Amino acid sequence: MSDLILVLNAGSSSIKFEVFEGSALRLLWLGQMEGIGAAPHLLVRDAARRSLADRRWTTDDAPGDHAAALGIIMDWLKGVMTGRRVSSIGHRVVHGGPDFAAPVVITAAVLRRLEALVALAPLHQPHNLAGIRAAMEHFPGVPQVACFDTAFHRGHPWEADSFALPVEFYDRGIRRYGFHGLSYEYIARRLAAEDPALGRGRLVVAHLGNGASLCAIRDGRSLDSTMGFTALDGVPMGTRCGQIDPGVVLHLMQAEGMTPAEVARLLYKESGLKGLSGLSQDVRDLEASDRPEASRALSYFAWRVRREIGGMAAVLGGLDALVFTAGIGENAAGLRARICDGLGFLGISLDPQRNARGAAEISATATAVKVLVRHTDEERMIAEHVLATLAAGHAAAA
Template sequence: MSHVITLNAGSSSLKFGLFSLPSDDPVAICTGIVDRIGSAGATIRAKTSDGRTLGGDVADGIADHHEALNHVLDLIIQQFPAANIAAVGHRIVHGGPDHDQPILLTPESLAALDELSPFAPLHQPYNLSGVRASVERFPDAVQVACFDTAFHRSHPWVNDTFALPTEYYDKGVRRYGFHGLSYEYISGHLAKTAPLLHGGRVIVAHLGNGASMCGMIHGRSVGSSMGFSAIDGLPMGTRCGQLDPGVVLYLMDQKGMSVDEITELLYRKSGLLGLSGLSSDMRTLEKSDSGSARRAISYFNFRARRELGALAAVLGGLDAVVFTGGIGENSALVRERICVNMGWLGIELDHDANTDHARIISTPLSRVQVMVIPTNEELVIARAAARFVYPHMYETLLDKASPAAPPPADGSGPE
């Protein structure tokens, strides 16, 4: 039996998985996460399909993603020495304007993706470093890139452009959208479990250390809170989110800040960390009694509520809201504060169900169904990698998991 490793690098974490490839769908043998990379509190946590818990605290911490990756690969090789690694699937944050499907990684495609690193400096270099390391460890395995931007390539033109001279759009300065692997999983999950909602107007809130929201019609992305880079839209753990570009000009012209200094500020010193002065982790902020922590949470929720209303306008209405991601799946407080007093939009929250982390957290009378669905980007990556190993076996499976539908031809459509 063949196996697939999945690698999913976030800004401060590395999710991973080991999947076997039977005839129907990849099956997880082990999944885990390296959390809080770059801090003294780094941990490796993994669970196997037979219930074993692997990993634990890393005494000396984990300095960077390359070190985290080596820990992961060592764990997999040591714990599953008989695994036949046929493919390694990689989450690659930025695929540019041309990639709307996973691709086989070659030296040429890897070099082309490296040129997109300035578009996603907090992620792309780590993603590609993972590719190079896995090529060294598994030289005979197929290496597959799965792009976070691919899901959003169905955007209508008006949701894909900026009001700049068109020559810049042609050069790639456009709204890409991110977290596409998570949205693809949620879309496929709804298609199987709630087909009527899947065929309607759905907003998915992927809230974590990186955060964004996506508006879907018929399971296809028509609008996203993120734009040209993974810094746009909602505030995040250390990223500022939406920002008047005049602020950047001011910092350069009046404060004499360099590009590197501004990059450090906007990507690594802002967001929940910058607002609270305490932590980038929502779990820590919710436990804190400090006023700055409360203000950071309030700003996060305010921006999410604002984006929820904006995307409902893009969709021309709303049938469902799905919370996913680390914060979306686990913070009842954040979900409540985003949904409270949203009756005008058709949302009526069931507070008890929300506190209990139920799958459906809206009341039976709510016109908009509100759900909590754990995302599974690793399974999306494993399916894509499996397609390159056994193309005939998995072709039908992936088509069913991500059903196609034409983009809307309403007021939000292309011109």
């Protein structure tokens, strides 16, 4: 009987999953349940991206929460895993706080500590934990590992982690954590495998999707990130505002009379590309639109990303490569061109034809800085961590 690693990535209304076989991490199946609590849609594919399941619910029997959705996923999985068993489960957990600097086997005590961090990532953490609880119910006794989006950034210099507040606030955990760490770690490892010299170099990786951030990486380690205490900070995102003067928040509450809950909804769900355009958070919709608000939203996004690339290059003391990844970074050629326009002073220049076809390297020939496009794979990174964490635990117990 072969062993499987199940990787779960639970979001606010979705559960993504991938299933790997053996220590070689051969991908067997990947899928997601979207629209949990509204109009659920289950889509499952094999490693060749052939559809294995495609079901939509519009009736009263639709899964109404993450536990019910995971139950449907598990029923499907049990129907195809003849001769195999789920031997371990890995979870993406957005916030590890100041204490979790590496993946950890989940125990009741660990789960309680993660629950205490919900306020730091209110859009993500509750659903990450719901996925963990549901998996515990369906697979009692199977070891589970929490892998943190913040862990890759825990080695930052103090200056990169701190706010200019009285020091006791830092000691209470109010500091800059950074996110998307699993994606950055995956990209850093893959570049090092492709080109060891480049992997030791000065990299700015732009993880641009519905959530977006940038990371400065040198010698495979994170030095700084645009996200901070929460996943609101930095560049604008699909519905999140990115960097904002904290005085604006005070004004909204004091002069506009908004409650904390109303401000949170504005900053997390009604801002970013969606708020700027008044049209959509989807870059594809904005690029297809002839409305000036759509173009302005894209220009603002590119401006802020370009500004942060310059800042990350300053942290690194120069730049060897700029890497685009995630949904926007991997697919939006027009937005990549907007971002790179004006970065010639850093040695960045795009080849329009390479960029248009989404080549692995899109920089012009003989430019000083490579501009790369790479697919990120947080789920595989989690699976690698599960293997390593459980192996280390067994070794320690031996």
